[in-house]
Amino acid sequence: MFGVFRKFFAFAGDQKGKWQKGILFAVLHSICEAFQLLAIAVVLRGMVEGSMTAGTAWTALGILVFSLLGTIVTRHISHRNEISGSYRMCEEKRIGIGDRMKYMPMGYFNSHSLGNITAAVTTTMEEIEKLGPPTMVRTIHGLIRTAIMAVFLLFFNWRIGLIVVTGTLLFLGTNSLLHRKSRVLSPKRQAAQAGLVEAVLEYIQGMSVVKAFHLDKNANKTIDKTIAEVEKYNYSMEIGFIPYVALQQIILRLTSVAVVIVSILFYLNGQLELFMCLLMIVCGFFIFTELEAAGLMSSFIRLIDVSIDRVENIHKTPVMDIDGNAQQPGSYDIAFQNVSFSYGDRRIIDNVSFTIPQGTTTAIVGPSGGGKTTLCNLIARFWDVNEGTVTLGGKDVRAYKLDSLLQNISMVFQNVYLFNDTILSNIKFGKPDATMDEVVAAARKACCHDFITALPQGYDTVIGEGGATISGGEKQRISIARAMLKDAPIVILDEATANVDPENENKLQEAIAALTKNKTIVMIAHRLKTVRNADQILVVDAGRIVQRGTHDELSRKPGIYADFIGVREKAIGWKLEAAR
Numbered sequence: 001m002f003g004v005f006r007k008f009f010a011f012a013g014d015q016k017g018k019w020q021k022g023i024l025f026a027v028l029h030s031i032c033e034a035f036q037l038l039a040i041a042v043v044l045r046g047m048v049e050g051s052m053t054a055g056t057a058w059t060a061l062g063i064l065v066f067s068l069l070g071t072i073v074t075r076h077i078s079h080r081n082e083i084s085g086s087y088r089m090c091e092e093k094r095i096g097i098g099d100r101m102k103y104m105p106m107g108y109f110n111s112h113s114l115g116n117i118t119a120a121v122t123t124t125m126e127e128i129e130k131l132g133p134p135t136m137v138r139t140i141h142g143l144i145r146t147a148i149m150a151v152f153l154l155f156f157n158w159r160i161g162l163i164v165v166t167g168t169l170l171f172l173g174t175n176s177l178l179h180r181k182s183r184v185l186s187p188k189r190q191a192a193q194a195g196l197v198e199a200v201l202e203y204i205q206g207m208s209v210v211k212a213f214h215l216d217k218n219a220n221k222t223i224d225k226t227i228a229e230v231e232k233y234n235y236s237m238e239i240g241f242i243p244y245v246a247l248q249q250i251i252l253r254l255t256s257v258a259v260v261i262v263s264i265l266f267y268l269n270g271q272l273e274l275f276m277c278l279l280m281i282v283c284g285f286f287i288f289t290e291l292e293a294a295g296l297m298s299s300f301i302r303l304i305d306v307s308i309d310r311v312e313n314i315h316k317t318p319v320m321d322i323d324g325n326a327q328q329p330g331s332y333d334i335a336f337q338n339v340s341f342s343y344g345d346r347r348i349i350d351n352v353s354f355t356i357p358q359g360t361t362t363a364i365v366g367p368s369g370g371g372k373t374t375l376c377n378l379i380a381r382f383w384d385v386n387e388g389t390v391t392l393g394g395k396d397v398r399a400y401k402l403d404s405l406l407q408n409i410s411m412v413f414q415n416v417y418l419f420n421d422t423i424l425s426n427i428k429f430g431k432p433d434a435t436m437d438e439v440v441a442a443a444r445k446a447c448c449h450d451f452i453t454a455l456p457q458g459y460d461t462v463i464g465e466g467g468a469t470i471s472g473g474e475k476q477r478i479s480i481a482r483a484m485l486k487d488a489p490i491v492i493l494d495e496a497t498a499n500v501d502p503e504n505e506n507k508l509q510e511a512i513a514a515l516t517k518n519k520t521i522v523m524i525a526h527r528l529k530t531v532r533n534a535d536q537i538l539v540v541d542a543g544r545i546v547q548r549g550t551h552d553e554l555s556r557k558p559g560i561y562a563d564f565i566g567v568r569e570k571a572i573g574w575k576l577e578a579a580r
């Protein structure tokens, strides 16, 4: 239990001070409450010794008022610190995780599914946020208050004090059994909850497939299963803890009863004055109230423990050198030297070397799954190579601070992702301080200004998550506008015009040509037009460069490229035939 307290304070980071203040005022609250005992003691002494006067009553009343005001003020301060400490702590962690994710290798997102990460920053963090304050403060407060009272009783009557110490130790023993049980069940419950979030996300994301294939009856079977799991573990925890919590309560109640009985016996034997006996009896009823409340909450301690581990696992994932050097490349030449790369155990890029001189256009072509996108991702350090080096301006890309590397690169992906925000914000993502004129100019060049202004809200139209409310071609044009606005010296186009209709594709080709002038361009393309004018064409098959050269050189040689041209020309021919 004490290990969890330490872990919690370490997790609190900058908010640790607030938590310490919250607990300090909770202890002061206990001390103020203890003044009620003093008021009772004053009245009891007056009654027992027959010295009760109006002055005695006023003194007791004064102490009670002081106690009441003290408890209100200290409780308020303690509560405020707990609550704000808790929300700030979780806010900082969530933002921290968001920031770190940008620097995590993409491999992390392969092995840690979306649902898992979502569950950690939502439900798991919420558990820390909601259960953390009452559990931590109640438990620490309960223990400190019981310790103070036990010292007080040991001081006045060591034998009665010893009864209280024994009761407290038995309570802690039962508590540790409860924690042992919780250590087994809490991780299972958390895993089940993460599984549920994952299943729901997958169900919603795959809704179009569910509808298209009439899978509605079977599609939510996984969700039903995960709901049943969550229910099973929640139930097991509640039911499993009942005997321990009950035993804790019984131990504390029996200890209180023992304090009362022993006090009376000591009085009857003449070992305790009547006044002291009555005071001990009152103490017997007071002493464990906070510890009892703490006992009811202590089953949550292990849950908080597991939740913290889960969040910290994500938070402490090694990131790509954010502390690297923020430096500008001397040139924009890109070079691969004997590069090999695997996704897990599967080798995708196999000992590849090539150079892309600054200001030239390199087209990467080849069969699907050959490794074209992977090569581009290695330039932008979405992944790091396993062997060899990728250099920019002669320096290993790993030597750059990630931000300073990425500011030189604009990427337009095959699968465009737009944020659930306005079109304006999505385009400005490429240059957050861009003016409206700059945004419109980029949108015009990317052939999306007209369709944007035709929307009722224009540039202020909010597009759904992932760009759900606009078409694939529109999304792609917005993402091209975004890249144009960024105006980086290196442009990577991964099938940039794949979803654009022929009429707009011509315009886009012109716009891309104008924008990419004097820049270093790497493009993955299946279309002949986009490949033909490249300075260099790399044909990638099964992770190797099997051909390289210009269009004229390669089209004369037998091989994948000549076949590619053959198929494309045939396809164009078919189109012309059909048009006639």
Ligand SMILES: Nc1ncnc2c1ncn2[C@@H]1O[C@H](COP(=O)(O)OP(=O)(O)OP(=O)(O)O)[C@@H](O)[C@H]1O
Residues within 6 Å of the ligand: 110, 343, 348, 366, 367, 368, 369, 370, 371, 372, 373, 374, 375
């Ligand atoms: N994140 C990933 N994790 C594991 N394997 C991956 C990942 N991304 C791609 N792959 C695998 O690596 C291989 C190369 O993929 P890549 O996307 O680089 O090929 P590509 O040539 O760009 O294909 P396409 O033309 O179809 O887009 C494929 O077999 C793919 O399944």
